[in-house]
Amino acid sequence: MDEVMIVALLVATLRAAAPLILAGLGELVCERAGVLNLGVEGMMLVGAMVGFAATLTSGSVWLGLLAAMLAGAAMAGVFAVLTIGLAANQVASGLALTIFGVGFSALFGAPYQSHPIPGLATVVFPHLSAAAPLVQQLLLIDPLVWLALAAPFLAGRFLDRTRAGLILRAVGESAEVAHALGYKVMRIRALATVFGGAMAGLGGAYLSLAYTPMWTENMVSGRGWIALALVVFSTWKPLLLALGAVLFGFVTIAGFQAEAWGIPLAPNLLATLPYLATILVLVLISRDTLRLKLNAPAALGKPFHPAG
């Protein structure tokens, strides 16, 4: 393997990891505040579709990304009203959000199906497309990948080193105590949920605007659920989540590369690898019951309603 190939593999891995990191971090922050939103897959799909449609109509990738984040945030807002405002079951509400998102994105995305657009990387450096192969590979690291690489540090710093992060964690550990201390538990949880939605929307838009770049029905294909699994795997720590996502990116890319490397496996079977890896990762982390219990936000998934 020469340099260009190794760099290409690394870049491809990071590109595959970026949507998982973005969506996973959003969910991680949301879960740290005590809210379990199983709607990540649906929010990513709607983000991917809205981001693509907005880019195509406005001609600006950045407006597309913004629209995707707003769409994800809006869906999370619905979830927040249901689970925080109305104290509905979080598991069922998250599933409903995903079912809705799968249908909504397929229905309103139908006119945009398989319509290619210039991807994010090529938009940013249009005049450098004739550069050397190595440079070309590096140019595929688009701004969102850089963001995905920086975000875990930012999120870690926010959660561990800022007052707002401390309050958010307090809400996730014990809503009652946080409430007694005078913090607006429901408002904080709603904000964290909406942030998670915006990040999921951004992660989805990465798929349709940079990774592929085009919109196809159901294109997120389980990445939202993998992001959820990565949050558990990371024991709710941003840096570990990024590491896990990169590992997953590598498994995905290795699947694509397997044929080139002479591994004779049917494409359908190779496609099972990320899902099997998710199960494996879950099993490995969950065996350590104590570690999970120590790290999981204590009030995760528990609705809170102030007495009165």
Place this chain on the structure above:
Amino acid sequence: MRLERRAAASAAMAVLAPVIAVMLAGLGAAALFAALGRDPLACLYTLFIAPLADGNGWSELGLKATPLLLCAMGIAVGVRANVWNIGAEGQFTMGAIAGAAVALGLGDAGWFVLPLVLVAGVAGGAAWGGVAAWLRTRCNAHEILVTLMLSYVAIQILGWLVRGPMQDPEGFNFPQSPMFAASAMLAPLFEGGRVTGALVLALLTVPAGAVLLDRTVAGYRLRVVGLAPGAARYAGFSERRAVWFCLLLSGGLAGLAGVCEVAGPIGQLMPSISPGYGFAGIIVAFLGRLRPVGILFAAVLMALLYLGGESLQITQQLPLAATGVIQGMLLLFLLAADVFTLFRPRFSRSHGDG
């Protein structure tokens, strides 16, 4: 408006909530059709009424209600015990695959083929659910994510089989298996319709489920494990057994649903054998209040939604995904309406938290 917890769950609201949710989803659907530039009333008529205009429509309704009822019944028993099997779609697929393997292997060997095909389907689905049960009880891996991941795996395995080992050698390279022999197939219940005896099997789960949940010690234990895990542990009710029981049962029922589809209306293995019955089963379970009789009504309604969605596709050129949006809205509205089962709205000037 503030919410005040009721002393006891409101029985009236428990029944009313699904009705309210269906009406709101109908309004939502009308808004959706209007947004898509269609005549809302004509679309609603096509969705809910036109499919039942003739006998064939009723037969198709039964056909679609069958897998929904089977999947939802298993899911509901699980949720009562706080075991979340959301991978019925995968167990459905594995049931279909296992049944197809037996059907294709035995060919037209005799009357005993069909029972073996059905048993294989149940076993295939239960085995796929069993994997999740094993990983949960042995390794503590949560069944929500595991059953879902296993669904994606099962669908890929199906895709591989119909392009590889189980592909029809005389099928012009189409991704599908040979047609099953007549002795491996469920016969239609009556001439001209496609609904099979599977509907009878599915209907039998209603009294069986009611007896299990409300009249047996086993059902009582499941409910205690779900409602009060601490008390269940104290009473010596094993959570491990509840997990195994629920996942094997719901996996087996979903597997039966799958095998009944391929050995019924479809007649062979194809890459896509389910329009999301396994996932819709979750909605059906909740809409039916996790109770067998309620689930029967909910399954029929959801079947109508599928049927109407197909008519909308034909007469109004609306994508099938419209059904998914309406399904999602239905569950969201239900969860919202359900709040008033446990809480009572209070209108006052004072402000609560956030």
